[in-house]
Amino acid sequence: MLMSTPYGLAAAALLAAAAPAAAQDITTLKILTPVPRTASWYPVLAGEALGYFEEAGIELELVPGGDLPATSFLDNGTVDIASLDAPQVVQAQARGLDIDVVYEVMHGAVEGIYILEDSEAQSVADLEGTTVGIVGESDRALLVTALDIGGVPLDSVEIVVLGESAPLLANSLDGGQVAAIVGGPSDLVSLRSQDLAIRNILPDEIGDLPANSFAMDAERIEELRPMMEGFFEAWAKSVYAAEADPEAVAAMAKEAVPADWVREExxxxxxxxxxxxHVPDNGIYGELRSDVWTNLQEDLMAAGEIEEMVDNESFLNDDFIEAANSFDKEEVQADIEAWRAEHM
Structure with missing residues (x-):
């Protein structure tokens, strides 16, 4: 499924020809996201503020994860598209689920392994014989992979699930109950909100893994194709908006989610x-980097998380990458200027 496609004028002309959707044409797109509306997922906020999803005939419904595995939301049809971390994708392939990755959302590991600034630990290798806290079960696979890279036997580390409470996370780390905490951006902010000085010892080898990727039930791709082409163009435009004018996107985020900005920093x-x-390294929005997925599978094999590797082409599907990259950056800049004139 992984193919080389030009990011050219044909798709741009096709998509540009579509008129903005009338109100009665709006379709709800159900998306499983790891977090609710928040500044770290600013494309949701920017796309809504600038009207890009509405122009594509889409209203986003963000579906929060629960106790079920994230892949089950796709498998049972609860959502149209889901944000999955890379190990979840590979493990789903190992279980025989027909799930395609169609867009890399984040070109880098979203999680970190956080320790106190004054800790004597210098790397993951120094966690041997300690207790490590994970915010949720979804953080376990990353920790296991990191420990393997650091040469730390898994049975030499006690792993405890701490949950999302900022005071509990901070007290557990500061009080010495855990030597490190594995979590995502919101958990980093939680720790910082408790005035802890911390640093990240995530191994460089997994720092470039796709932290979140949009995945779909492969059997529904044709059914949803028209809507998804519009969605991915709108999403990529919203990512670019922050590159073009981070100050304006910060204002959009403050307006949409004021709770994130109770403390400006x-x-x-x-x-x-x-x-x-969210911003891609080489300017190709959503690019599916096969070599990175191969490296991930090798790491998961070494850590005993999967028994065999699968062909990347069986689950990396770049059908929507051309549509995502078909937008005009100057038009986005003009849209931001218009938003500024009205809101700033």
Whole structure:
């Protein structure tokens, strides 16, 4: 399924020809996301503020994860598209689920392995014989992979699930109950909100893994294709908006999610983290990097998380990458200027 496609004028002309959707044409797109509306997922906020999803005839319904595995939301049809972390995708292939990755959302590991700034630990290798906290079960696979890279036997580390409470996370780390905490951007902000000085010892080898990728039930791709082409163009435009004018996107985020900005520095941290992850390294929005997925599978094999590797072409599907990259950057800049004139 992984094919080489030009990012050219044909798709741009086709998509540009579509008129903005009338109100009665709006279709709800159900998306499983790891977090609710927040500055770290600013493309949701920017796309809504600038009207890009509405122009594509889409209203987003963000479906929160629950106790079920994220892949089950696709398998049972609860959502149209789901944001999955890379190990979840590979493990789903190992279980025989027919799920395709269609867009890499974040070109970098969203999680970190956080320790106190004054800790004597210098790397993951120093966690041997300690207790490590994970915010949720979804963080376990990354920790297992990191420990394997650091040469730390899994049975030499006690893993405890701590949950999302900021005071509990901070007290557990600061009080020495855990030597490190594995979590995502919101958990980093939680720790910082408790005025802890911390640093990240995530191994460089997994720093470039796709933290979140949009995946779909392969059997529904043709059914949803027209809507998804519009969605991915709107999403990529919203990512670019922060590159073009981060100040304006910060204002959009403040307006949409004021709770993120109760402390200005924490809201800024969330947005900066989001930009560092959503913006593609080489300018191709959503690019599916086969070599990175191969490296991930090799790491999971070494850690005993999967028994055999699968062909990347069996689950990396770049059908929507051309549509995502067909937008005009100057038009996005003009849209931001118009938004600024009305809101700033």
């Amino acid at each position: 924490l809201g800024t941290l969330l947005l900066d983290l989001g930009m560092s992850l």
